[in-house]
Amino acid sequence: MRAGSGLRTLLPGRHDYAALRTSWRADLLAGVTVGVVALPLALAFGVSSGVGAEAGLVTAIVAGLVAAVLGGSHVQVSGPTGAMVVVLAPIVATHGAGAVPVVALLAGALVVVAGVLRLGRLVGMIPWPVIEGFTLGIAILIFLQQVPAAVGVPAAGHDANAAVAALQSLGEATAPDALWSAGVVASVVAVMLLAPRVHPAVPGSLVAITLVTVVTAVAHLPVATIGALPAGLPAPAWPTVDLTTLAGLTGPAVTVAALAAIESLLSARVASSHASTGPYDADRELVGQGLASVASGLFGGMPATGAIARTAVNVSSGGRTRVAAVVHALVLLVVVGSLSGVVAHVPLPALAGVLMVTAVRMVSARGVRLVVRSTRAAAALFTLTAVVTVSIDLVYAVGVGIVVAAALSLRAMARAAGVHREELPGPPVAGDERIALFRVEGPLFFAAAERVLERVAAIDGVSVVVLRLSQVQLLDATGAQVLGELVAGLHRRGVTVLVKGLQPDHLGLARRVGVLDPLDDDQVFAHLDEAVGHARRVVALDTRLASAVGTPAA
Template identity: 35%
Template sequence: MPFTTPPAESRWALFIPKLVTVLREGYGTADFRSDFIAGLTVAIVALPLSMALAIASGATPDKGIITAVVAGFFISALGGSRFQVGGPTGAFVVVVFNVIAQHGYDGLILATLMAGLLLIAAGLFRVGTYIKYIPQPVVTGFTAGIAIIIASSQIKDFLGLAIDKVPGDFFPKIAALGGALSTTSPATLAVAAGSLAVIILIRRYRPAWPQFLIAVVLASVVVYAFHLSTDTIGSRYAGLQPGFEMPTLPHVTFERLRDLVPTSFTIAFLAGVESLLSAMVADSMTGRRHRSNCELVAQGVANCASALIGGLPATGAIARTATNIRAGAKGPIAGILHAVFLLIFMLVAWPLTHFIPLAALAAVLMIVAWNMSEVERFTHLMKAPIGDRAVLLVTFGLTVMVDLTVAIEVGVVLASVLFMHRMSEAVQVQANVKLLDDDVSDDTPHDMRPVTQAELPPGVIASVIRGPFFFGVAMQLGETLDRIGKPPRVLILRMRAVPMVDGSGASAIQSLVDRCARHGTKLIITGIQPQPRQVLQAMGILDESRVILVPNIEVGLARAREIVSVPA
């Protein structure tokens, strides 16, 4: 079929915000009621989190709320996801802190504005289609590294240490904190530990409750009632009055632009990756599909708007987006209302924040750091082939000890070199065939022949993976399953033509196994080769209770007939 350029109107349809799509489909009072409740729920979650992230970034707490209001509004109004909720996130803490320390707040505004323009350009040039190819070990490595840095930055406020200035570099910071342990404040430690315990207990026994807000409110009441000697927002930021600045452009020189280019690329990269990951999580929870390039454009506009009114970098927040969905959101209006509720709080109830102890916000950020660390995913990838482990550990180590920008660059380059090496090995494996036998045969090798629909019993679907199953194609497995629709009784996955699997491919197969288990679908894998079998077994994916391994498609079809012959 010859290649044809799609008409201009269909190309621009990729940039229509989901808000427009939802309104076109019909939006009634019941939908607004659901979005109202969801928006209020997310605002309650975002309120303490936004202030805590701003303080951890070296800014004032009001900057976090301002960012959540402005960026959150534009991300929901213009984005390509129905349920995305945006605002400041933990991924930016390290970058923002370093930029403010080196270039001042004006430098951060310029870097955020540049990042916003980069994101708009990336969306218009459809780079969002390719961000999904960033390998999992790189994403997990720098996310876990950021988690370590955030946790270490909160030790001072968690313990109430008497130390004027904490060094920015990791090892000097740990040494300085260790030297000041003797100055720990018992009252501050009690408030922080109590807040942490409240969050953990609510998460365990009442997960639907707003754990962060409850912990912060209880800590504030205790500190006020018992007159505990510990820092609060009011004592550290005395006289702070939040407000929106008139949109202004920062001071721009060629030297500043040159110095801030690497930082702006880092902010744009983090915003793009995290927003699309969040949108993909939302898709998996709801069965919807987002528009990745439209989402990037919205992220760019949101970051430009946040910079112009004096806010922080922003992106889609996975936890807040998931909360939005669980609260019953019907569309982007829930995210817009979340921004409206935060604005009302900032204008009406801001004096109440003066009673919030910084130790409680440090406890909130300790939980955020733990969530970001993704310990289970990290340990899971440590069972992957040695190359994936090397990429994971190098990215993690450079994030903690050197610089986030360097870590991303080295991680992506190292993963690319590893991929090229594996592809060369895969070509050797595929070339190792008996050419004479193939030449004299008129048929496809028996186990790779196409399976006709007539051979498949009702409720059985057969899918084929061909070629190396690496990070560049792993996402296609989930997209293929999305198109299937109703979960089948049996899914036959034919892997005879898969010579190798890497960590990202194995993670995609793990997601497939979990998905089949949730829907009661029996998974049969046929003809798996030695390298994929070894990797999947080492990572604990080929559990006999969840996966049936058979040598070829004929045996697989026979097993499928046995399964569907038993009533569901």
């Protein structure tokens, strides 16, 4: 019954539309606005990934609709994204465009499984410098991927690495094609930068593409265009693939699934920071995004993710329920059905210009400044993640970033752990020089325990060691084992060990590991004065015994 109840939380319900009565007008307007913004991006991402403009539109429509209904966010808008293009372009270069729907199906299934297994909250483990570096790296890759189209050189046949492909295309560019293409790009960039100054609501990318398309068509400029598009969605079908190719696509599918999960959850988390949009269900979001990619693959589309830019437009335009994202998909469907002939004349360099501006806008200058100025470790982590994203692989970069961040955190925690010898409280008493009081503080765990052992075990010339443990914040199995080894080692040397302030949360572990085995009950104290008083009595007793037998006290 619990399992059934848990699965029901991953399914849509009437509560998804609780605010629709009061927000439907704003949702409709927001949906149309996002649809207008999404059109050039869907075309551009489809072309840039190598699968074509049709696949970009199909993904925005099918995946956008499925994720809107089944996802875990009320305002998330899904479809093709720049980050996904970065991953798909090398896959297309290696396996061909026909492999993309297969990857969408495999990756979508993996994301669904991740949602069912309740792995959604893991995205919260990604550190802020890693996210910023990841975003910067993606923006650089998206920009570099547009260079071939910007200089009028076909991207096919170039190196899968975006930086190398960009350099190759610059070397192959020839006038006048390169000049015409660069002029189109410059025109699009200029319009997109000037449009917000005219009015913030003006969709700069759509206006730029419309103007450039009209000019190039009327003037018959020698630039490549999108080409013919079908007037409607293709029929759903299972993609054909042999076992050898399927095995070769398993690795890329895992990468795509990881990226889809990370980007979608990050986008949903950012959207949920707006109080009026409501919370989001991370696990349901994974299930919805996974099913969206599966549906997109069946229609010949690309893997989909939550789109941060389009989601932000939706929220800022007043979208508050899933109806807005549904309307966005329907607007694109109308465009495919009625304007496919017009869209076919859109110049490819114009789409490259749109993505170049989009890439630049992805990077927050303020966010970069903040992370670089915060700490040297954060700045190094940010730089490392960005470099690995551009030079190797973006999902690998996230993994490296998390591992390095964990190592830096452990290092900082280990430094916070310390052991200090303190003076005994109260007026000095004869024999105090034979008592060592150590204050152990911070986390006593595997990365710091050995240093504590070495510091205390090296003490010499004392009869009693008092371990003050009340300020130990964390005790793991290794820390407890080292503490037990320390107590046992001192005990074997004839040194009396007194333990003060062992926290109740740590007491059970200490007993299980055997820390207290060499000690009697009267050697464990809750108060420092009691422990020091007992230590002084032990020293006094040793002195009297030594005097009685005529030997000096140890």
